[in-house]
Amino acid sequence: MGKAHKLVQWDPHNIKEKLLEKYPPKVARKRAKQIMINEALENTTPEIVANVRTIPGIITMRGCTYAGCKGVIMGPASDIVNLVHGPIGCSFYAWLTRRNQTDGINDTDANFINYCMSTDMQDSDIIFGGEKKLEAAIQEAYELFHPKAIAVFATCPVGLIGDDIHAVAKKMREKFGDCNVFAFSCEGYKGVSQSAGHHIANNQVFTHVVGRSETEKTEKFKINLLGEYNIGGDGFEIDRIFQKCGITNISTFSGNATYDKFASANQADLSCVMCHRSINYVADMLETKYGIPWIKVNFIGAEATAKSLRKIAQYFGDQELTDRVEAVIDEEMPAVASALQEVLPRTQGKTAMIFVGGSRAHHYQELFNELGMKTISAGYEFGHRDDYEGREVIPTLKVDADSRNIEEIKVEADPFLYKPRKTPEELVALEEAGLEFKAYTGLNPDMALNTLVVDDLNQYEAEKLVQLMKPDLFCAGIKEKYSIQKLGVPMKQLHSYDSGGPYAGFKGAVNFYQEIDRLVNSKIWSYMKAPWQEKPELSATYVWE
């Protein structure tokens, strides 16, 4: 029984109206500014409201600052002991729940990712303060593991009771001498989403770790890969391609990271920014302090991967590297093309919705485009306006109360380690040749006219969008997975990949094609009704008569 071709007609203005109609007026006014009908205007991108508070009681996809700091940024670092200062829950929930894969190959061969460490604050600690307990926990972690570094994370009550975690960290760092102890004021109530936590984490890594390595990296074509978290082995695949091309990835922030890799980041000659949301400011700081220029890359999508490799080769301007990159692309692409040809007849013309992250909702449209699938609605969970509209809007962003309490660190050129990688003339020449530095486009300009862009989508709106626009696939996170699937629409997790992946690079693209084919062409969705529900009337004769 073939499925009838589904033709869904919708008017975006009508959809927007329907999303808002049930809200109390105040909520509707606020949400209206975060729901945008994508209209390509001459020279300008329409403005969207993003990175603002979630409305209490509205079931959000967002998490907290601690989750962004400990879970996302620091979670993947294998040889740094992560110690959470707070009641047990925060550490427990961040225990191995993000798919922080690590190959454990580093100079110490230490991997602490499998451990969950917490000061397990009790009511007496809340009343009398938890600094002593924290000190004892740091001491215990040091004695047990002798790590290169111990990272301390504050949870909500720590900030409220005023424990000075930075003072404790400093004291212990000085006491140990051979273990770098530093702390993160990443209380969950700070900021409006995980994004604030990314910022707090990256700032501290930059302040306390980067530039401290004593081993000199002498390889050719040294880069940093910023904003890649090795979910499902994405980073492994990207590193495989780099190796094949002869590109040396000094430090990934922070997939499969180690202390020494972070510490060596200042030695790269180019920073490649993947998820700009979580890390563009680090790229800027690396440039200001150490003289490393940065470009935007994207390894989600086979074509995007090829393009990013070519950008890196263009930057280094070395014929041998350029030839090798082209050879690798030529070698990898046939398998990708044949996998795509296999699935394309079944995926072409299908539709998707993507609501994740601060860049994935954009990046993954590359893969869907390759599959001939249109993204009819998308948005970020914790994006900022520049992620929607493009980096050029940053100077015009308003700093509100919630952003103001997230520390911005000012850096200047390091008196010893600053070294311009290119002369100003060389940079200008590269720019003239089409290589853009410090630039990324937003999601909006890359989406079709009259698609819907929704910031901080919530459960109610998600359900409405699916019912009204009937996509063939919905992409979000674990919390959204089953409510969408109950509606009879397949759901793909694009945070954790549903235990799948990698989806980055060339092999990742092949995996993704096959996975999406599985999802949008599965028979499961035809089983929703039993035969007697589809045809409830009794016929005059029984079938066996």
Next chain:
Amino acid sequence: MINPAKTCQPIGAMYAALGIKGCLPHSHGSQGCCAYHRSTLTRHYKEPISAATSSFTEGASVFGGAANLIQAIDNIFTVYQPEVIAVHTTCLSETIGDDLPQIFDKAKKDKKVPAGKTVLGAPTPSYVGSHVTGFSNMVKAMAALAEPSTKKNGKINVIPGWVEPSDMEEIKRLAAMVGARINMFPDTSGVLNGPLTGEYKMFPDSGASIDDIKNSGSSIGTLALGEWCSADAARLLDTKCKVPCSILDMPFGLQATDRFIDALRTVAGTSVPDEIAAERGTLVDLISDMHQYFYGKKVALVGDPDQVIAMTEFLVAIDMRPVHIITGTPGKKFESRIKEITKDMGRAVNVKAKGDMFLLHQWIKNEPVELLIGNTYCKYIARDEDLPFVRWGFPILDRQGHQHFPTVGYKGGLRLLEKILGVLLDRKDRDDPEEKFELVL
């Protein structure tokens, strides 16, 4: 603490609240708490977990979260239209001293709570007890809704404790067989093991109704399954509504199920039907059939106190030797109960409340075992020590079936034994040398 065998109170409160019909749990704290609990529960139950949050910001943390909660209540009743909102606190709102009853009063005065709708609240500070305590506190908040009555309705309250939806279903089935009319709360069966039909019901037509919970004050008695999960609520019903209670172990394994059935028929004044005796006999039969493989095998066990106590008794009953036993939840009685259950085992056991899995791992290294039982996190120990491993407890993040197949009751006992024997014999088949590898076991 390293590798905890517990998590914090609010997640237990959220799970309990999902067992109320038409209820939206609400987390009064910063939005990460709610996100984490929903994620963990979703990964365990593989079902939608809807819950809202007060989304505290720095301002709310300084000036109090009342405005956030009142706005949340208004939005929730307008947008999602539940019958009930069950609010639990967090370490954040507890530390700043938000007073739920006072905020609820204000919400009612401001007409944010529509007529006929219920808002209930439980204090669940994350820095006291564990997820089990939070579950208990939310169940106690349910019991606080009970209305005293001199007219008894002949029903028995059953407070099942934090067991799977499948277990709750099984408890109802057993009670119906005994002929006991029960009023069970919370009840997550049908809520967290629902069907896929192409229709999403945010509030499935299942769970304990608010009316039934209120009527629990008219019941003839209460059976609380599990001291840690259920006793506080049962005692509150006793003092507030004069409903007498018995605190039983959770009905895992032979003897605890025997006591549960016996208590049910005693309070209900019915006789136990032959079908139940037959189910019991089947379990005894299986124990006898499998006994040679269980006898004397050393087991390490970690989980929540009520579960672990019942399981320890079951393991002892089938002649296994639970030698390392840990719960992360505090409670002095835990260690003494375990010692009492294992006193005739012929050796002392390692037992600890408020323990962690790091300690369990050290114990196993010092004295190896032949079987490990615990939640999914144990798989790292199982892999390191190459141990046969049965997943049981919360959370189970890497296997499915616990939502659908009970482990309570006699039938649940069959499933536990099948799982244990399965991993033991898989290991034997894997390790036996060629000449010892046999077809028939």
